[in-house]
Each structure stands twice: as structure tokens, then as C-alpha cells.
Amino acid sequence: MSESSPGDFSVIKMKSNAGDLIANKKVIVVCGSGGVGKTTVSAALGLLAARGGANSLTLTIDPARRLADALGLDKIGNNPTRISDDDIAGAGVVETVRLSAMMLDAKTAWDQMITRFAPTTTVRDRIFKNRLYQNLSAAFSGGQDYAAAETLFNLADSGEYDLIVLDTPPAAHALDFLDAPHRLVELLNDNMVSLFLKPTTAGLSIFSRGGGAFLGFIEKLTGVELIRDISDFFSAIADLAGSFKTRANAMVDLLKSEDTLFLVVSGPDRLSINEALAFCTKLREMDLPFGGFIVNRLDENYLSDPEVKKEYGRFAARIGSSSTHHDQELCPPEVDALLNNFSNWARLAEVEETALDRLRESAPDRPIIRLPRFAHEIADLEGIARLSELLDDQ
Amino acid sequence: MSPDPDQAEELADLLDRRLLIVSGKGGVGKSTVSAALAVAAASAGKKTLLAITGDPRRYEQLFDGEKIGYRPREIEKNLFVTFVTPEESLGEYLTLNFKFTFIVKKLLANHFLRIFTTALPGSDLLLLIGKVYHDELKKKRGKPLYDIIVFDAPATGHLLTMLKTPANVMEVVRLGPLKKQGLDMQKLLTDSKRTGILIVSLAEEMPVNESIELNQKLIKGGFPIAAAVANAIIEAPGLGPEAIALAEKGLADPSGDCKKLNKLIGPRLRKALVECAVKTGSRRDRQRERLSRLQKNFERVIELPYIYSELSRRNVGILARRFFGDQNEK
Numbered sequence: 001m002s003e004s005s006p007g008d009f010s011v012i013k014m015k016s017n018a019g020d021l022i023a024n025k026k027v028i029v030v031c032g033s034g035g036v037g038k039t040t041v042s043a044a045l046g047l048l049a050a051r052g053g054a055n056s057l058t059l060t061i062d063p064a065r066r067l068a069d070a071l072g073l074d075k076i077g078n079n080p081t082r083i084s085d086d087d088i089a090g091a092g093v094v095e096t097v098r099l100s101a102m103m104l105d106a107k108t109a110w111d112q113m114i115t116r117f118a119p120t121t122t123v124r125d126r127i128f129k130n131r132l133y134q135n136l137s138a139a140f141s142g143g144q145d146y147a148a149a150e151t152l153f154n155l156a157d158s159g160e161y162d163l164i165v166l167d168t169p170p171a172a173h174a175l176d177f178l179d180a181p182h183r184l185v186e187l188l189n190d191n192m193v194s195l196f197l198k199p200t201t202a203g204l205s206i207f208s209r210g211g212g213a214f215l216g217f218i219e220k221l222t223g224v225e226l227i228r229d230i231s232d233f234f235s236a237i238a239d240l241a242g243s244f245k246t247r248a249n250a251m252v253d254l255l256k257s258e259d260t261l262f263l264v265v266s267g268p269d270r271l272s273i274n275e276a277l278a279f280c281t282k283l284r285e286m287d288l289p290f291g292g293f294i295v296n297r298l299d300e301n302y303l304s305d306p307e308v309k310k311e312y313g314r315f316a317a318r319i320g321s322s323s324t325h326h327d328q329e330l331c332p333p334e335v336d337a338l339l340n341n342f343s344n345w346a347r348l349a350e351v352e353e354t355a356l357d358r359l360r361e362s363a364p365d366r367p368i369i370r371l372p373r374f375a376h377e378i379a380d381l382e383g384i385a386r387l388s389e390l391l392d393d394q
Numbered sequence: 395m396s397p398d399p400d401q402a403e404e405l406a407d408l409l410d411r412r413l414l415i416v417s418g419k420g421g422v423g424k425s426t427v428s429a430a431l432a433v434a435a436a437s438a439g440k441k442t443l444l445a446i447t448g449d450p451r452r453y454e455q456l457f458d459g460e461k462i463g464y465r466p467r468e469i470e471k472n473l474f475v476t477f478v479t480p481e482e483s484l485g486e487y488l489t490l491n492f493k494f495t496f497i498v499k500k501l502l503a504n505h506f507l508r509i510f511t512t513a514l515p516g517s518d519l520l521l522l523i524g525k526v527y528h529d530e531l532k533k534k535r536g537k538p539l540y541d542i543i544v545f546d547a548p549a550t551g552h553l554l555t556m557l558k559t560p561a562n563v564m565e566v567v568r569l570g571p572l573k574k575q576g577l578d579m580q581k582l583l584t585d586s587k588r589t590g591i592l593i594v595s596l597a598e599e600m601p602v603n604e605s606i607e608l609n610q611k612l613i614k615g616g617f618p619i620a621a622a623v624a625n626a627i628i629e630a631p632g633l634g635p636e637a638i639a640l641a642e643k644g645l646a647d648p649s650g651d652c653k654k655l656n657k658l659i660g661p662r663l664r665k666a667l668v669e670c671a672v673k674t675g676s677r678r679d680r681q682r683e684r685l686s687r688l689q690k691n692f693e694r695v696i697e698l699p700y701i702y703s704e705l706s707r708r709n710v711g712i713l714a715r716r717f718f719g720d721q722n723e724k
Contacts, residue, residue, distance in 0.1 A: 033420055033421070034419065034420020034421060034549055035419055035420030035421015035422065036420075036421060064600045064603075064604070065603070066599075066600065066603075170420055170549065267421065269705070270455065270704060270705060271425070271452050271455065271705060274451060274452075274455070275449065278451075300670075300673070302666045302669075302670055305662065305666070307660070307662040308662045308663055308666045310660075311659065311660035311662055311663035312663055312666075314658065314660075315658045315659055315663065318658050319658065331644070331651060331652045331655045332640075332641075332644060332651055332652070333632055333637075334632060334637040334638070334640045334641040334644070335641045335644055335645060335652055335655065336632075337630075337631065337632035337633050337637060337641070337671075338633070338638065338641045338645075338667045338668070338670075338671045339667065341630055341633055341670060341671055341674050342666070342667050342670050342671070344702040345670055345674070345702065347702050347703055348702040348703070351702075351703055351704055375676065375677070375680075376599075376680075377598055377599055377600055379599070379600065
């Protein structure tokens with residue numbers, strides 16, 4: 001059976017288990033809005049792959065502290081850590097696995113990148129000393145995205161891991177992280193940048209009247225040192241622009257290749273589902289290989305049992321769907337409470353199923369992997385192990 | 395149930411401020427809470443501006459399809475909504491302060507923004523606050539344009555950075571109009587009479603931990619916390635373990651009070667009813683444990699109930715009434 005190529009949405013044999021989906025892939029990119037459980041799902045996917053024999057690495061961006069502790073993550077150094085066999089066994093996993101995890105350190109990633117691309121140590125040091133650069137990786141939000149892309153690329157390139165699962169940065173706009181390499185290149189090539197390097201250069205005639213006032217405005221705003229810092233930064237970085245561009249192209253190639261798969265995680269509510277649909281659309285527009293949806297924290301649907309559904313249907317038809325059955329003088333308040341409660345959850349399950357239908361409609365040839373809400377949030381390896389089993393048990 | 399007078403007084407205190415900043419991590423229901431708070435303010439007679447960041451489509455759904463753009467638009471009586479972005483804010487700032495042509499302004503705003511945000515970390519966030527601040531200042535015929543602004547801030551990780559930005563940028567900026575404005579912004583953000591921060595959380599361990607941490611950082615920074623909002627609280631009235639046991643017994647009794655009902659409920663449904671009730675009860679109990687942690691760490695905790703149906707304007711209204719202590723769901 002052949003793999004579908006990116007953008008090819010002809011019907012393929014539906015792989016509904018996560019294990020099948022991720023088999024033979026080198027990179028899995030886990031997308032979704034903030035708060036849907038991307039980090040735990042990413043870790044569970046990493047573990048699932050490891051149980052299948054892969055040497056796998058999960059790269060996270062902003063994990064909650066408890067989870068970070070559980071995975072043995074240390075913010076400093078931008079280095080992977082292998083999770084110990086003891087910890088794995090303690091979580092109830094019987095197979096021997098090679099599972100590593102890593103938390104992105106954007107500052108270090110940038111420093112490593114500059115070191116790699118700077119033609120001389122002088123150029124490198126000039127950049128490192130620049131105040132603009134020092135602020136850039138830490139606070140410039142595009143800087144974190146770019147660092148994530150760069151780190152992913154290095155790791156994939158190194159061939160050290162069979163599979164890398166990337167937990168994408170939480171972003172207000174879909175897939176900011178994917179735009180990051182080219183946005184950086186654009187920034188460096190920006191006409192406005194040349195304004196800083198050579199304020200009186202021609203070719204900016206439409207700005208030439210505004211240009212003078214514009215620079216004056218910045219100077220008034222911020223003081224002369226900043227202009228100097230910016231000018232210095234861009235002229236130093238100009239030497240690296242070519243390398244950034246080549247790198248950005250290589251990153252896009254990796255993301256579009258057959259070895260990569262994008263999965264979109266969503267919550268069960270309509271707002272999340274809308275955002276998941278938007279992610280999917282954007283992936284298709286960017287011609288990136290979309291693998292399917294993972295809907296997380298689904299509430300238990302008691303009506304999925306056909307017998308229960310039949311009995312409830314009969315009952316509701318006779319009593320009506322009013323939530324205050326007690327008014328009907330049929331039963332004592334405690335029974336009424338039970339009935340009210342059940343009908344609340346039944347209504348919610350129906351709403352969630354309708355939302356899932358929209359996912360099905362938008363991508364009928366892609367699986368929707370369903371994960372339940374757990375009684376306790378997942379904050380340790382045992383929870384992740386449980387999740388990895390469910391991912392494969394669809 | 396009629397509105398609770400104590401709660402009404404607390405709400406009045408909240409609504410006496412000029413700026414309410416709603417914060418919280420992704421997934422806790424920040425948009426819903428912001429919408430509900432804005433509706434509550436509007437219905438209390440305050441001319442309200444709801445300023446949102448993030449995806450406007452969420453709000454379009456919460457307000458049953460009302461389109462939301464950059465220009466503040468009155469979508470209901472007393473309720474204006476605006477979608478704030480750094481680009482638009484910068485464009486507006488340039489318009490107000492410099493005589494550039496429209497095209498130059500647009501290009502500058504977009505291009506310059508990237509450089510600006512690289513040069514001055516957090517400045518995109520500064521622009522968001524700046525926009526809100528200017529809206530707070532706006533007057534028509536000497537009266538403020540808005541009585542209150544509800545600002546749905548970017549997700550928690552950035553809130554502190556955003557609030558500190560005026561102070562940070564002031565270290566870089568030397569002089570001129572921006573410096574004064576920055577200082578005024580700082581004053582506004584730390585003035586508990588004019589500003590209040592609400593931290594939205596779920597009654598779950600990790601959100602509660604993060605909210606408590608954020609609270610401590612905000613207090614340290616001198617920022618005024620108005621309340622924690624615990625969202626999606628399962629109430630399940632009358633669903634204690636004794637009640638469930640009694641109900642189970644009643645449902646199984648062919649000759650008791652429920653016999654008419656029992657004829658309609660088959661055995662499978664009966665089992666599901668009980669199981670569902672037990673699970674709900676445990677979930678509610680766990681939530682109450684988390685809630686009490688919040689209550690220990692925040693002076694004021696507002697509870698908003700779980701919504702079992704589609705998020706819609708009607709449900710936003712139900713939540714809005716909860717700010718008044720009104721539990722009426724009709």
C-alpha cells in the first residue's frame with residue numbers, strides 16, 4: 001500500500017490507530033490551540049513510538065512544571081534527556097523503550113545557530129554583544145518559534161532519533177511556528193532594514209519623504225543608542241542572511257516530506273473544534289501533510305450504549321426533555337436530581353458528537369482519534385503510559 | 395433565585411474600576427468569562443468596551459454571529475467590542491502623532507512592527523496595552539467614551555511580561571511623548587482604584603497551581619488583583635452519596651413512590667443513571683478541594699457554573715447573571 005503524498009486527499013486505507021499513523025515517520029508535529037493537552041499527547045505519542053521499537057524524542061516548548069518534572073526536563077541547555085528504564089518500568093510499561101524528552105531553550109538554540117552560521121568568531125561575538133540580539137531570542141515571540149523550528153531541524157538532521165515528536169508552541173494564530181523561518185528571512189531582506197543600514201539610499205523613493213521623519217520619530221522615541229544597536233545588529237546579521245535562507249528552505253522541505261506528519265489536537269467543545277478546523281485548512285493551504293485529528297478530554301457518552309440510548313429515548317419521549325422532572329410529581333427529589341444530572345451530560349455528549357461530525361465532514365479520509373477525560377489530570381509517566389495505550393486502542 | 399446582595403456589592407466594586415484585565419491560560423474559558431463580565435457591566439448600565447486579543451471568531455460565536463473588527467462596534471445596548479492587534483494599534487498611534495499619508499502609515503505599521511518588536515522586547519504587547527489605555531482616556535464632550543473596559547488579555551505566560559512592559563520600555567526610552575505615556579500607563583496598571591485583574595482558572599490542579607503562582611507574582615509586582623474566577627464548576631445540587639443511594643433504592647423498588655417512573659426506565663438506563671451520578675459526585679468533590687485552595691489564596695473567588703450545552707449568547711447571559719449572584723437559569 002503506498003503512502004499518500006502531501007496534499008493528496010484521495011481515499012487511503014484508513015489508519016485509525018495512532019500507532020499505525022506514526023509508524024515509519026521521522027517527524028510528528030502536534031498542533032492545536034493552547035490548553036487542549038498537546039504536551040501530554042505529544043509525550044504519549046513519543047512513548048507509543050518507543051514501545052513500537054523506535055528511539056524517540058519528544059520536544060516540548062512550555063510544559064507545566066509537574067509534567068516537566070515527570071519527564072525529567074531541565075530548562076537549561078537545549079539538550080535531550082533519556083527517561084530512565086526504572087522510571088519507565090515504574091509507570092507500568094513492560095517493554096524496554098528508548099524514550100527521550102527535551103524542553104526548548106530558545107536562547108541557547110539561537111546562540112548555537114549564530115555560532116554555526118557566523119563566518120568568523122568576530123562576527124559571532126559582535127552579534128552576541130549586541131543588546132538587540134540579547135533581547136531577541138528571549139522575548140521576540142517569533143524568535144521562540146524559529147528556535148523551535150531550528151532545533152527540530154538539527155535533531156532530525158543528526159539522525160540520532162528514529163522519531164521526533166514536536167509539541168508546538170502555544171500560538172494565538174494557527175501555525176505561527178511554521179511561518180517563522182521565512183518570516184525571519186523576510187525580516188532580514190526587508191526594505192525597512194536597509195533604511196537602518198543606509199538611511200539615505202535610493203530605491204526607497206516612496207519612503208524618502210516619510211523616511212526622514214520616520215527615523216526622526218524613532219530617535220525621539222527611543223534615543224540614539226537604540227538606533228545604533230539596531231543598525232549594528234542588522235549589519236552584523238547581514239553576513240548570515242544567506243545561510244538563514246538556505247536553512248529556511250531546508251526546513252520547509254523537511255516539513256513537507258513524506259517522513260513528516262501533522263496531527264491536530266482539539267478539545268471536544270465547539271470553540272476548540274472551530275480552531276482545529278482552521279489549523280487543518282491552513283495545513284492544506286501550506287501543502288503540509290495532515291494526518292488526522294486527536295480529540296482530547298471527551299466526556300463519557302452514556303448514550304453510546306444502544307440499549308441505554310433506546311431506554312432513554314423512550315423515557316424522554318414520555319416525560320419530555322424538561323430538566324425539572326420533579327414538577328411532574330412522578331418522583332422524589334433525589335431521583336429527580338439523578339435524572340437532571342443525566343440529561344445534562346446526555347445533552348453535552350450530543351453537542352460534542354455534533355462538533356465531531358464537523359471534523360469528519362472536513363476530512364472524511366482522515367482518522368479522528370478519541371481520548372477520554374481522565375478523573376485526574378495527567379501529570380506523570382503513568383498517566384502518559386495510559387494515554388499511549390488509548391491512542392493505539394481505537 | 396433573586397440576586398444576592400453581597401455579591402451585587404462585590405460586583406459594584408469590580409465595575410467601579412475603569413479597566414478590568416481578564417487573564418488565564420489557554421483552555422480555561424477566558425473568552426467566555428470576558429464576554430460574561432462585559433455583558434454584566436453593560437446590563438448594570440455601564441458603557442462597556444470589550445477589547446479582545448486572540449481569535450475574534452470565538453467571540454463571534456459567543457455573541458451569536460456578531461462580526462467583530464478593529465473599529466469598536468456597539469453590538470448590544472452599552473456593549474462595544476473591538477479586536478486589538480499590535481499592527482492596528484501602532485497604525486493608530488502613528489496617525490495620532492505623525493502626519494504620514496495613509497499608505498505610508500500602513501506600510502510603516504506593518505514593516506516597522508517587526509523591527510520594533512525585535513528591538514524592544516514586549517513592545518507588541520505594549521501596543522496592546524497602549525491601545526487599551528488610550529481608549530480609557532478617550533473623551534467625548536469632556537465625558538469618558540467608556541465607563542469601563544474589559545480587556546481579554548493574551549494567555550497567562552505573557553501577562554506579567556505585558557504588564558511590566560511599560561516599566562521595561564521606559565528603561566530604554568529616553569524622552570518624548572512615549573516616555574510620559576509609558577509612565578502614565580504604568581500608573582494606571584498599578585492603581586487598584588482604576589484597574590483590576592481577574593485570573594480565570596478551572597477547579598483542576600494544574601490551572602489552580604498556575605493561578606496561585608501568577609497571583610503571587612502579580613502581588614509582588616504591585617499589580618491589583620480583583621478576583622479569581624473559577625470556571626466550569628459542577629454544581630449537581632442534591633447529588634450527595636446518601637441521595638444517590640436513596641435514589642437507587644427507589645428506582646429499584648417496584649412498589650414505591652417511583653413506580654410510575656420505574657415503568658419508563660429500563661434496567662440499563664437505571665444503571666447508567668446511578669453510575670453517571672456517582673462519577674459526577676466525585677468530580678464535583680475533587681473540584682471543591684481545588685476550589686478551597688483557590689479560596690485560601692485569593693481574597694475573592696467568583697464561581698461560574700459548568701455549561702452543558704453550546705456556548706452561545708444565551709449561556710453568556712446565564713454566566714453574566716452569576717456575577718450578580720443570580721442563579722436563575724431561565
